[in-house]
Amino acid sequence: MLTGHTMQSLPNAADPLQAKDLSLQADAAWAAALLAVDPVGLGGVCLRSAPGPWRDAWLDRLRALMPVGTPWRRLPAGISDSALLGGLDLAATLSRGQPVLQPGLLSQAHGGVLLLTMAERVNADLAGKLASVLDTRQLQLQRDGLAQQLDLNLTLIALDEGQDDDEGAPQALQDRLGFWLEPPQPQDEQQALLQAAELEPEAGLSAADVLAARERLPSLSLGERQLQALCGTALMLGIDSLRPPLLAAKAARAVAALEGAGEVSDAHAALAARLILAPRATRLPPPPPPPEQTEDDAHEQAANEQDAEPAQNPPPPPPQNPQHNEEPQQDEDGSDEQLELPSAEELQEMMIAAAQASLSPGLLSALRAGKIARQTSAGAGRSGAAQKNLRRGRPLGAVRGALGNGARLNVLATLRAAAPWQALRKQGRPVEPARAAVRRIEVRRDDFHIMRFKQQRSTTTVFVVDASGSSALHRLAEAKGAVELLLADCYVRRDRVAVISFRGSGAEVLLPPTRSLARAKRSLAGLPGGGGTPLASALETAHKLAGQIARSGDTPVVVLLTDGRANIARDGSPGRGKAGEDALAAARALALDQFSCLLIDTSAQPQPTAQVLAQTMRAHYLPLPYADAQGMSKAVRLARPVAG
Amino acid sequence: MSYLPTMAYTFPFAAIVGQDEMKLAILMAAVDPSMGGVLVLGDRGTGKSTAVRALAALLPPMKVVSGCPYGCDPAQPGRCCDTCRSALQDGKTLKTHTQAVPVIDLPLGATEDRVVGALDLERALSQGIKAFEPGLLARANRGFLYIDEVNLLEDHLVDLLIDVAASGENVVEREGLSVRHPARFVLVGSGNPEEGELRPQLLDRFGLSVEVKTPADLASRVEVVRRREEFERDPAAFCAHWDKPAEKIRKKVQAARKRLHDTAVPDSARQRASELCMALGTDGLRGDMTLMRAARACAALQGDPEVTDAHLRQVAPAALRHRLRRHVLDDTGSTARVERALAELLPR
Numbered sequence A: 001m002l003t004g005h006t007m008q009s010l011p012n013a014a015d016p017l018q019a020k021d022l023s024l025q026a027d028a029a030w031a032a033a034l035l036a037v038d039p040v041g042l043g044g045v046c047l048r049s050a051p052g053p054w055r056d057a058w059l060d061r062l063r064a065l066m067p068v069g070t071p072w073r074r075l076p077a078g079i080s081d082s083a084l085l086g087g088l089d090l091a092a093t094l095s096r097g098q099p100v101l102q103p104g105l106l107s108q109a110h111g112g113v114l115l116l117t118m119a120e121r122v123n124a125d126l127a128g129k130l131a132s133v134l135d136t137r138q139l140q141l142q143r144d145g146l147a148q149q150l151d152l153n154l155t156l157i158a159l160d161e162g163q164d165d166d167e168g169a170p171q172a173l174q175d176r177l178g179f180w181l182e183p184p185q186p187q188d189e190q191q192a193l194l195q196a197a198e199l200e201p202e203a204g205l206s207a208a209d210v211l212a213a214r215e216r217l218p219s220l221s222l223g224e225r226q227l228q229a230l231c232g233t234a235l236m237l238g239i240d241s242l243r244p245p246l247l248a249a250k251a252a253r254a255v256a257a258l259e260g261a262g263e264v265s266d267a268h269a270a271l272a273a274r275l276i277l278a279p280r281a282t283r284l285p286p287p288p289p290p291p292e293q294t295e296d297d298a299h300e301q302a303a304n305e306q307d308a309e310p311a312q313n314p315p316p317p318p319p320q321n322p323q324h325n326e327e328p329q330q331d332e333d334g335s336d337e338q339l340e341l342p343s344a345e346e347l348q349e350m351m352i353a354a355a356q357a358s359l360s361p362g363l364l365s366a367l368r369a370g371k372i373a374r375q376t377s378a379g380a381g382r383s384g385a386a387q388k389n390l391r392r393g394r395p396l397g398a399v400r401g402a403l404g405n406g407a408r409l410n411v412l413a414t415l416r417a418a419a420p421w422q423a424l425r426k427q428g429r430p431v432e433p434a435r436a437a438v439r440r441i442e443v444r445r446d447d448f449h450i451m452r453f454k455q456q457r458s459t460t461t462v463f464v465v466d467a468s469g470s471s472a473l474h475r476l477a478e479a480k481g482a483v484e485l486l487l488a489d490c491y492v493r494r495d496r497v498a499v500i501s502f503r504g505s506g507a508e509v510l511l512p513p514t515r516s517l518a519r520a521k522r523s524l525a526g527l528p529g530g531g532g533t534p535l536a537s538a539l540e541t542a543h544k545l546a547g548q549i550a551r552s553g554d555t556p557v558v559v560l561l562t563d564g565r566a567n568i569a570r571d572g573s574p575g576r577g578k579a580g581e582d583a584l585a586a587a588r589a590l591a592l593d594q595f596s597c598l599l600i601d602t603s604a605q606p607q608p609t610a611q612v613l614a615q616t617m618r619a620h621y622l623p624l625p626y627a628d629a630q631g632m633s634k635a636v637r638l639a640r641p642v643a644g
Numbered sequence B: 001m002s003y004l005p006t007m008a009y010t011f012p013f014a015a016i017v018g019q020d021e022m023k024l025a026i027l028m029a030a031v032d033p034s035m036g037g038v039l040v041l042g043d044r045g046t047g048k049s050t051a052v053r054a055l056a057a058l059l060p061p062m063k064v065v066s067g068c069p070y071g072c073d074p075a076q077p078g079r080c081c082d083t084c085r086s087a088l089q090d091g092k093t094l095k096t097h098t099q100a101v102p103v104i105d106l107p108l109g110a111t112e113d114r115v116v117g118a119l120d121l122e123r124a125l126s127q128g129i130k131a132f133e134p135g136l137l138a139r140a141n142r143g144f145l146y147i148d149e150v151n152l153l154e155d156h157l158v159d160l161l162i163d164v165a166a167s168g169e170n171v172v173e174r175e176g177l178s179v180r181h182p183a184r185f186v187l188v189g190s191g192n193p194e195e196g197e198l199r200p201q202l203l204d205r206f207g208l209s210v211e212v213k214t215p216a217d218l219a220s221r222v223e224v225v226r227r228r229e230e231f232e233r234d235p236a237a238f239c240a241h242w243d244k245p246a247e248k249i250r251k252k253v254q255a256a257r258k259r260l261h262d263t264a265v266p267d268s269a270r271q272r273a274s275e276l277c278m279a280l281g282t283d284g285l286r287g288d289m290t291l292m293r294a295a296r297a298c299a300a301l302q303g304d305p306e307v308t309d310a311h312l313r314q315v316a317p318a319a320l321r322h323r324l325r326r327h328v329l330d331d332t333g334s335t336a337r338v339e340r341a342l343a344e345l346l347p348r
Helices: A001-011 A018-037 A053-065 A081-083 A090-096 A124-136 A171-176 A189-198 A208-218 A224-236 A245-256 A266-280 A303-307 A344-357 A359-366 A411-426 A469-474 A478-495 A519-523 A536-550 A578-591 A608-617 A629-639 B018-032 B049-057 B082-089 B113-117 B121-127 B155-169 B199-205 B220-233 B236-241 B241-261 B267-280 B286-302 B310-321 B328-345
Strands: A043-050 A073-076 A086-088 A099-103 A114-115 A137-144 A146-151 A152-159 A179-181 A394-401 A449-454 A459-466 A496-503 A507-512 A555-562 A596-602 A621-624 B038-042 B062-065 B098-099 B103-106 B117-119 B132-134 B145-147 B170-174 B176-182 B187-190 B208-212
Touching: A018 A043, A018 A053, A018 A179, A018 A208, A018 A245, A018 A266, A043 A171, A053 A146, A053 A152, A053 A189, A053 A208, A081 A086, A081 A124, A081 B049, A086 A137, A086 A146, A086 A266, A090 A411, A114 A359, A124 A137, A124 A152, A124 A171, A137 B113, A152 A171, A152 A469, A171 A245, A179 A266, A208 A245, A208 B208, A224 A245, A224 A344, A224 B220, A245 A266, A245 B220, A266 A344, A394 B155, A411 A449, A411 A596, A411 B113, A411 B121, A459 A507, A459 A536, A496 A519, A507 A536, A507 B220, A536 A555, A536 A578, A578 A608, A608 A621, B018 B038, B018 B049, B018 B187, B018 B208, B018 B286, B018 B310, B038 B049, B049 B103, B049 B145, B049 B187, B049 B241, B098 B310, B113 B117, B113 B155, B117 B121, B117 B170, B117 B176, B132 B176, B155 B170, B155 B187, B155 B199, B208 B310, B220 B236, B236 B241, B241 B286, B267 B286, B267 B310, B267 B328, B286 B310, B310 B328
Parallel strands: A043 A152, A043 A179, A073 A114, A114 A152, A459 A496, A459 A555, A555 A596, A596 A621, B038 B187, B038 B208, B103 B145, B145 B187
Antiparallel strands: A086 A099, A137 A146, A394 A449, A496 A507, B062 B098, B117 B132, B170 B176
């Protein structure tokens, strides 16, 4: 029975690390089962894994648990609006003479599962549409002469194939998907197959069990303490949005339904907290104070007394008798009244402990280092390289134009242009029989309307700011000022900006490409200074980021603000000689890819080191010994490539 | 077990936890549509769309000419469409009926022909006549147009909406049609500033702007989650439970509408409003007008006979925070600037 399996996988803090892998597998199995029980309520899954046997095995498992005949559709990330929402059925439109709807992918997937492949390349538009459908459970269609409102119940499985930390499915979607799964990465083929095999469905759980659980679901509800504990856990883990606790509540009910319980128990709620809340943690909860409190605290009576206590108080120590909540199937319902139920705080403590124990090692170390894992930039991933203006881009409407050259015909606009002339054009033609099978519509070349698209080529300016000790003394403040002025400029032109800062041992992308000035300002505000000058790392990081930008269709411009005096080499070792060589090597690599670069020399007197660096980088060189922020920003504006 | 589509029932306005500034802004928009709409900005999971969609239930029904696609008001012939106006001028009595104030959703992926209206293709092809098929703007006349995720709206649609919202009229010149019809609506939008900036022309179109965040204290968060859970499990029962408070709010809005034009706006209040706008350096005069109208709507809602400093203080941030001529990067500090100016010019 699934129950036995689950209870063993409820980890406590003393679990050895090997059990973590096992528990990740168990979690994935749980996710599939729970999603099958409540597919619409739980939203879906964000599955971050390279394509391979594990992913296929998990999807097969989910499919086997869903009722027979559940629609299962693949949604490519670059899908057009008409294909997604619904468009014209061309043949029927032409024969009937009025717009006839061809259902889009969303309508076809109604009541079933939608697989979003390459989710990290989904742009903000598609993410917005999917998010809207997941929220309202309705499809509103207002396009191409069609107006419709349809009910839509969907489960979305976002298959995130991103490799880097800053590539991931859009936040708007992730927030609405209940489960975030990141399976362990296999070392080799054999391990991959082994891990996939571990997901084999157990003898106990079948589609029939899932159906029975679905019947039980509406009668289950969460208790006040459990709801409080879930919200408190989410708060402690730094989860700001209110959707995750809601999803966790739904998951808890699904667990209870699957186990055939009459009500939702604390263990169910704790499992839900672990599955749904733990992967979204953005910080580690503060450690509990040393256990000076007595046993009495752990057995407080009235739940409302605890409710009055704000959650910010130091939480009570972990429950003295851990087996209290790990009693599995033994009449929990009956004996609950006699046993004192743990208070909301204690339940919260337990949930947090469970959540912490199940954090993946990568996430754990990232949280400890104070960084939030999986920070995706707004609107990440525009699919495809530089757009051909006639076939791709944001639709701008239809204009009269000639076909050919790859232009796309807008059928409806063409028909509308031809419609008023039909009577005239039909004069002088043999009369059609009254019941013609196909109504002829006379379309002339002048009627053709083609789709216009907005070119998506814009500029992303990458600022590489030297925040090391030598530079900080003189120019950091002015460099920041120049960047802010340039951001104002970018705002007007609707360009994007990114900021890389380097000092000490390496470079870091402070701000991934964004158009949001709020974020840009925030990231610059806290920029500290001091330390060595790791110029080579900075140039490499800039190179990598510029490559990503170019691949996604924008034009990168690299603006380097430094005095050129590198003293930390690529591998982190100090020493001017090696550092200088490494920096020049990185500069040469940048020059090879022909990115537009500008080097602003921020040293007190123009130095030959900086000039040589600029030459190697094939960058414009700009000495600004006494210039202020205004001067810098003017120079950068001049050095931009002329808009294409 | 089937999932009830939750849109059949909208989450009741009265059941929204906290978010007082946003709720006040939406009520004011319902009381005085001429003030301009509301822009709700906030991060995901903050309940922006919920509040705006709940607006429809707060509005008292309106009288329309039966059969008119634009929902013309028989009591205001000056604002009617051509057909209704000529009928009224000829002295004909038009049949009227009452209907709900339209709150039209502008869905993502909408194309221009459905928004503006276009040639009725079927009639053109089958009968050879040119007929205008009204779009969303026609349906939104005398009502509200809601745009979810305003930052994602396509640029050409934004331009179109700005034009129409400014002139109050939709002019269609396409496919051999030449149609002009009234399109007076209030723009309401929601969006996430993290996803991109709004153009200043669009920002200016909104009368009020509010920022929402998820509540910081645990008790409110639990309450939000609990109410949402209950609503999703049994929407009918939940809405029925909140019917009484909803009715109270509806009555409040209705009473405020009646009182609106009787609420006095003393010259001193006007002066202080303008001083505030000058101190903050707002662009143009729309800020002054919106501030006055908002203060008047606020006073009407609270049942006060005239506008006082307290009302100005309450509505100033919402009316002005998005109009400040600024170093563009200071957007996050706008509310603070407004409050600082308030503290100086309108001390308690």
